[in-house]
Amino acid sequence: MRIDVVSIFPEYLAPLELSLIGKARQDGLLELNVHDLRTFTTDKHRTVDDTPYGGGAGMVMKPEPWAQALESVAAAREGSKPVLIVPSPAGEKFNQALAYELAEEEQLVFACGRYEGIDERVIDWAQEHFTVRPVSLGDYVLNGGEVAVLAMVEAIGRLLPGVVGNPESLVEESHSDGLLEYPVYTKPSAWREHDVPPILLSGNHGKIAQWRRHEQFRRTAERRPDLMEGFDAGVLSRADRTAL
Numbered sequence: 537m538r539i540d541v542v543s544i545f546p547e548y549l550a551p552l553e554l555s556l557i558g559k560a561r562q563d564g565l566l567e568l569n570v571h572d573l574r575t576f577t578t579d580k581h582r583t584v585d586d587t588p589y590g591g592g593a594g595m596v597m598k599p600e601p602w603a604q605a606l607e608s609v610a611a612a613r614e615g616s617k618p619v620l621i622v623p624s625p626a627g628e629k630f631n632q633a634l635a636y637e638l639a640e641e642e643q644l645v646f647a648c649g650r651y652e653g654i655d656e657r658v659i660d661w662a663q664e665h666f667t668v669r670p671v672s673l674g675d676y677v678l679n680g681g682e683v684a685v686l687a688m689v690e691a692i693g694r695l696l697p698g699v700v701g702n703p704e705s706l707v708e709e710s711h712s713d714g715l716l717e718y719p720v721y722t723k724p725s726a727w728r729e730h731d732v733p734p735i736l737l738s739g740n741h742g743k744i745a746q747w748r749r750h751e752q753f754r755r756t757a758e759r760r761p762d763l764m765e766g767f768d769a770g771v772l773s774r775a776d777r778t779a780l
C-alpha cells in the first residue's frame with residue numbers, strides 16, 4: 537500500500553516513523569510519503585489560506601494549492617481511483633470496519649485541513665480523480681486533520697500483511713468481532729491484594745475461552761451498549777446471554 541499525507545505541518549506526522557508503522561516502512565510493507573502543502577504555493581509568502589466568503593470567523597484553505605498537491609500525489613494507474621480521505625468533523629465516523637475496508641486499497645491520500653477547513657470546491661473537484669471520503673475520528677473537534685491521520689494510519693497500517701508479528705493478535709482484539717476485548721493479566725498471580733481470576737490459572741482451555749467470551753459480552757453491555765444493538769439475540773449462546 538501507498539499512503540500520501542498532505543499537511544502544512546508535515547512534522548506533525550513524524551510519529552509515523554516510529555514503532556510498528558516505522559518498521560513496516562523500513563521493511564517495504566508500506567510506502568508512506570508526507571508532503572508540505574506550502575510546496576504547492578506560488579507566492580513569496582507561500583499563502584495557503586484566505587478569508588471566508590459570506591463572512592465569519594477564521595480563515596479557509598485556498599483551493600489551488602490543494603488541487604496541485606493532490607494532482608501531484610495521485611498515482612497514475614488503470615482501474616480504481618485512489619481514495620482521498622479528508623479528516624473532518626463533518627465526516628463519516630471512523631471505525632474498525634472502515635479500517636479493514638481502507639486496508640484493502642492500493643493508495644490512500646490524506647488531506648489534512650487546518651483553520652476552518654478546505655474550500656469545498658476542492659472536494660467537488662477531487663471527485664473526478666479520487667474516491668473522496670470525509671472521515672471523523674469521533675464526535676469532537678480537533679484543530680486540524682493531522683491527529684486524525686496519525687490514528688487512522690496506525691489503525692489501517694497494522695492490518696496490512698506482515699506488519700504485526702502475530703496476526704492472531706488481530707483476531708481477539710476489541711471490535712474485531714463487534715465486541716470489546718476481554719481483560720488480560722500476567723505475572724505475578726497475586727499483586728497488591730489483587731489476584732488473577734483463578735479460571736485463568738486452571739489450565740482448562742475450554743472454560744478459559746468461555747470465561748473470556750463472557751467477559752467480552754459483560755464489558756460490551758456495560759461500557760458500549762450501542763455495540764450490542766448490532767447483535768442478533770438469536771446468535772447469542774445461553775452462556776453469552778447470562779452476561780447481559
Ligand SMILES: COc1ccc2nc(C(=O)O)sc2c1
Nearest residue numbers: 623624649650672673678680
Ligand atoms: C480544519 O480541519 C479539521 C478541523 C477539525 C477536525 N476534527 C476532526 C475529528 O476527526 O474530530 S478532523 C478535523 C479537521
